[in-house]
Amino acid sequence: MTATDVESAEAATPSTPGVVGDRWLDITDPDVYRAGVPHATFQRYRDEEPVAWIDEPDGTGFWSITRYADVLACNRDFKSFTTRQGIRLEDMDEEELEARKTMMEMDPPEHTRLRRLVQGGFTRRTVASYEDAIRILARAVIDEAWPKGRFDLVTDVARQLPMRMLGRLLGAPEADYEWLVDRGDAMIGNTDPEFTEHVVDTTDTSEYRLMPFRSPAGMELFEYAQQLADDRRANPQDDVVTKLLAPTMDGEPLSDLEFKNFFALLVAAGNDTTRYTMAGGLLALLDHPEQLAMLQQREDLLDSAVEEMLRWTSVTMHFRRTATRDVELHGRTIREGDKVLLWWISGDFDERQFPDPFRFDITREPNEHLAFGRGGPHRCLGEWLARQELKVTLQELLPDLSDLRVAGPIDRLRSNFISGIKHLPVEVAPG
Numbered sequence: 001m002t003a004t005d006v007e008s009a010e011a012a013t014p015s016t017p018g019v020v021g022d023r024w025l026d027i028t029d030p031d032v033y034r035a036g037v038p039h040a041t042f043q044r045y046r047d048e049e050p051v052a053w054i055d056e057p058d059g060t061g062f063w064s065i066t067r068y069a070d071v072l073a074c075n076r077d078f079k080s081f082t083t084r085q086g087i088r089l090e091d092m093d094e095e096e097l098e099a100r101k102t103m104m105e106m107d108p109p110e111h112t113r114l115r116r117l118v119q120g121g122f123t124r125r126t127v128a129s130y131e132d133a134i135r136i137l138a139r140a141v142i143d144e145a146w147p148k149g150r151f152d153l154v155t156d157v158a159r160q161l162p163m164r165m166l167g168r169l170l171g172a173p174e175a176d177y178e179w180l181v182d183r184g185d186a187m188i189g190n191t192d193p194e195f196t197e198h199v200v201d202t203t204d205t206s207e208y209r210l211m212p213f214r215s216p217a218g219m220e221l222f223e224y225a226q227q228l229a230d231d232r233r234a235n236p237q238d239d240v241v242t243k244l245l246a247p248t249m250d251g252e253p254l255s256d257l258e259f260k261n262f263f264a265l266l267v268a269a270g271n272d273t274t275r276y277t278m279a280g281g282l283l284a285l286l287d288h289p290e291q292l293a294m295l296q297q298r299e300d301l302l303d304s305a306v307e308e309m310l311r312w313t314s315v316t317m318h319f320r321r322t323a324t325r326d327v328e329l330h331g332r333t334i335r336e337g338d339k340v341l342l343w344w345i346s347g348d349f350d351e352r353q354f355p356d357p358f359r360f361d362i363t364r365e366p367n368e369h370l371a372f373g374r375g376g377p378h379r380c381l382g383e384w385l386a387r388q389e390l391k392v393t394l395q396e397l398l399p400d401l402s403d404l405r406v407a408g409p410i411d412r413l414r415s416n417f418i419s420g421i422k423h424l425p426v427e428v429a430p431g
């Protein structure tokens with residue numbers, strides 16, 4: 001596909017997370033993403049420089065991996081590409097790494113121990129048992145939003161469900177859910193002034209360097225998690241928190257610091273990712289009325305529609321790895337200690353893997369997207385929960401979705417890490 005094709009794809013598919021025509025954008029600049037994902041630039045990298053060295057303003061730099069097959073291969077090879085030095089562009093010293101370490105920043109076998117402790121609550125089977133609870137929550141959220149006639153599809157609908165579900169799962173009191181969502185946004189939206197006063201790339205955040213996302217919200221979530229842990233130790237309940245803190249047959253429970261970091265990881269990973277997938281996916285359906293009509297007639301396409309929504313939005317745009325040895329790839333030498341970015345979002349629009357990738361196609365098959373990672377030890381823990389939430393909400397919205405019209409400008413997150421629509425004004429216009 002050429003740049004002109006990308007531009008024509010833009011005209012045909014306005015909901016593509018910003019198929020912008022400029023092939024030379026700075027993919028590290030959070031401001032670039034306010035206009036949308038710089039797809040034409042990623043396409044140039046895929047075609048011309050699939051392993052590209054990119055300088056950073058502080059004199060460092062990183063390798064950018066943009067083709068599907070390469071992203072997958074590097075992600076599988078966790079021995080050559082470790083997560084121990086962090087998973088985002090930000091560099092951390094040893095003290096910061098130790099204080100903020102979650103299972104994402106561990107390699108097997110250390111990672112395996114933690115993953116085993118927590119994975120029971122997130123298996124496909126366990127999550128299937130949450131279906132009724134998710135449906136009740138989804139219905140309540142929709143019934144609150146619709147009568148308003150005009151509302152924000154993100155804040156009034158997509159933002160509500162994931163955190164309420166996570167809050168229930170963790171056993172947090174319902175009265176705290178809104179606060180948790182708010183603090184989660186401030187933490188993960190740490191480059192967006194709508195969500196935090198402490199924008200990491202423009203203000204001094206050194207005071208919070210030992211907190212998740214270098215954010216004061218991370219500190220508040222740590223304190224909250226500590227209180228929750230103290231409470232569950234004194235009053236065990238039938239919830240995930242109690243299970244994580246109780247001594248188990250097959251290993252030590254989580255330490256306080258491990259628990260606090262895991263809690264912050266869940267609030268970060270399980271909250272806005274599902275929200276932004278829902279927002280971007282619903283917008284794609286509104287922009288493609290023929291796909292929406294097909295889905296309304298054929299509920300058997302719900303699962304594949306959800307997969308296409310995941311590919312189309314690919315909300316977590318990259319994760320970082322660090323090379324543990326010299327690796328040759330496409331004629332370039334990645335040196336031991338070099339920072340490497342795996343761009344899931346680029347892989348998900350790689351024409352070598354997905355025929356006609358800029359076509360939103362709810363029947364796409366196969367659709368082995370990278371939205372949850374793939375092939376490596378860190379594959380998303382919450383993938384089945386996210387799928388279930390997306391599917392049930394979509395199912396509940398489906399009969400009335402064609403009555404919705406986009407009624408205002410779309411506002412996107414300022415971030416080179418998470419691709420998200422923060423605000424999507426809509427109005428109900430039956431007929």
Ligand code: HEM
Nearest residue numbers: 103104269270273274277316372373378379380381382386
């Ligand atoms: C559509 C929504 C979601 C997307 C797009 C997403 C994406 C991802 C990605 C790309 C990874 C890293 C994969 C890798 O490095 O190989 C990941 C890991 C993770 N995700 Fe998700 N995620 C979503 C929802 C959730 C939910 C709902 C939860 C929990 C409630 C969750 C919890 C986690 C955790 C704990 C990890 C780290 C796993 C590990 O290190 O073993 N995610 N997610």
